[in-house]
Amino acid sequence: MSVAPEAAADSSTCVVLGAGSWGTALAIQLARVALPTLLWGRDSTHLGELQRDRRNARYLPDAAFPEQLRIEPDLKSALQASRDVIVAVPSHALRGMLEEIAPHLLPDARVAWATKGFEVSTGLLPHQVAREVLGESVPTAVISGPTFAKEVGAGLPTAMTIAASDPGYAAELAQRFSGQNFRAYTSTDITGVEVGGAIKNVMAIGAGISDGLGFGANTRIALIARGLVEMTRLGVALGAKKETFMGLAGLGDLVLTCTDNQSRNRRFGLALASGEKVEAAQKTIGQVVEGVLAANAVRSVAQRAGVEMPICEQVYRVVYEGVAPKDAVKELMSRALKPE
Numbered sequence: 001m002s003v004a005p006e007a008a009a010d011s012s013t014c015v016v017l018g019a020g021s022w023g024t025a026l027a028i029q030l031a032r033v034a035l036p037t038l039l040w041g042r043d044s045t046h047l048g049e050l051q052r053d054r055r056n057a058r059y060l061p062d063a064a065f066p067e068q069l070r071i072e073p074d075l076k077s078a079l080q081a082s083r084d085v086i087v088a089v090p091s092h093a094l095r096g097m098l099e100e101i102a103p104h105l106l107p108d109a110r111v112a113w114a115t116k117g118f119e120v121s122t123g124l125l126p127h128q129v130a131r132e133v134l135g136e137s138v139p140t141a142v143i144s145g146p147t148f149a150k151e152v153g154a155g156l157p158t159a160m161t162i163a164a165s166d167p168g169y170a171a172e173l174a175q176r177f178s179g180q181n182f183r184a185y186t187s188t189d190i191t192g193v194e195v196g197g198a199i200k201n202v203m204a205i206g207a208g209i210s211d212g213l214g215f216g217a218n219t220r221i222a223l224i225a226r227g228l229v230e231m232t233r234l235g236v237a238l239g240a241k242k243e244t245f246m247g248l249a250g251l252g253d254l255v256l257t258c259t260d261n262q263s264r265n266r267r268f269g270l271a272l273a274s275g276e277k278v279e280a281a282q283k284t285i286g287q288v289v290e291g292v293l294a295a296n297a298v299r300s301v302a303q304r305a306g307v308e309m310p311i312c313e314q315v316y317r318v319v320y321e322g323v324a325p326k327d328a329v330k331e332l333m334s335r336a337l338k339p340e
């Protein structure tokens with residue numbers, strides 16, 4: 001396999017790292033709007049299949065690759081071909097991925113990530129991890145919002161948020177992704193956008209548990225509305241803007257993930273409510289379930305920040321302490337009454 005020479009020479013080339021469902025969908029979107037796009041993944045056998053089939057049968061089987069999408073198995077070559085790097089690996093792999101690419105980035109490289117979650121061992125948000133690894137001089141951005149990979153792969157109308165401290169970079173990246181089917185909004189509130197993306201996964205587990213136990217629409221919406229309060233409270237304590245949580249990367253992604261079974265986090269919650277064990281439920285889903293790690297990380301981050309997050313706390317207890325989902329709900333309902 002090799003990179004098409006015209007792709008390597010073109011300054012508009014983007015490289016996407018991570019050939020799971022989201023990396024593949026993002027690469028398809030960039031190629032769909034006619035940008036030369038390289039997709040790299042860590043498993044060369046899998047990449048060979050992508051090259052052969054012109055689709056990702058394992059992670060995104062229904063979406064055929066546009067012509068502008070090329071598979072690049074060599075990480076260094078991919079990074080030499082483009083200054084615009086988009087990282088789409090799970091949160092547990094983000095630091096390692098950034099460390100691996102750092103020595104090979106072009107001098108004017110810009111790095112964005114689509115990862116949702118905190119780093120569990122440190123409680124750091126992705127932009128804080130990136131700053132530790134890449135330093136201050138590399139322009140960085142986060143891509144987030146209500147964006148199921150399957151729907152982006154299918155070209156269905158979608159909106160997302162791109163946040164960067166440099167508004168020019170966010171605007172340029174938004175321009176690159178946007179097309180007739182896709183609209184990217186910009187923000188400078190990196191912390192808010194990242195907190196939204198991390199917390200909504202924990203809430204989606206909660207919503208799956210609630211629906212799986214047979215509770216109704218009232219319960220689901222109470223969870224979403226109070227979940228938004230928890231998310232906002234933590235975000236603001238960490239320096240985010242309150243308004244960000246009313247946008248695509250806050251409320252938008254929270255509602256999407258809590259209400260649709262495309263969400264792996266929601267399906268994980270449904271499985272727990274049906275009595276499945278944590279490991280078995282993760283195995284059945286067969287893809288990353290970020291809310292499992294986030295439930296753990298958020299607990300420590302919230303405790304450190306002195307922020308009360310009762311729904312996240314109960315999701316943590318179900319996932320890590322084996323508390324029965326029904327008992328977790330009872331606990332939430334019996335909390336002392338307070339003003340909204």
Ligand SMILES: NC(=O)C1=CN([C@@H]2O[C@H](COP(=O)(O)OP(=O)(O)OC[C@H]3O[C@@H](n4cnc5c(N)ncnc54)[C@H](OP(=O)(O)O)[C@@H]3O)[C@@H](O)[C@H]2O)C=CC1
Pocket residue numbers: 018019020021022023041042043046059088089090091093096097114115116117147148149150286287288290
């Ligand atoms: N899917 C979606 O709809 C969306 C996902 N996201 C976020 O995107 C991130 C990635 O998730 P998603 O693509 O969905 O996950 P998937 O489970 O679909 O795929 C995970 C991908 O990451 C790869 N990977 C795992 N560990 C490493 C590593 N150490 N180095 C390099 N690659 C690695 C896997 O490789 P391998 O196959 O070899 O294991 C696989 O290609 C998550 O943070 C998620 O929350 C954000 C928006 C939408």
Ligand SMILES: O=C(CO)COP(=O)(O)O
Pocket residue numbers: 116145146147148149201204253256257262263264265266288289290
């Ligand atoms: O982040 C997502 C949609 O915005 C994907 O959600 P899940 O990881 O729960 O599938």
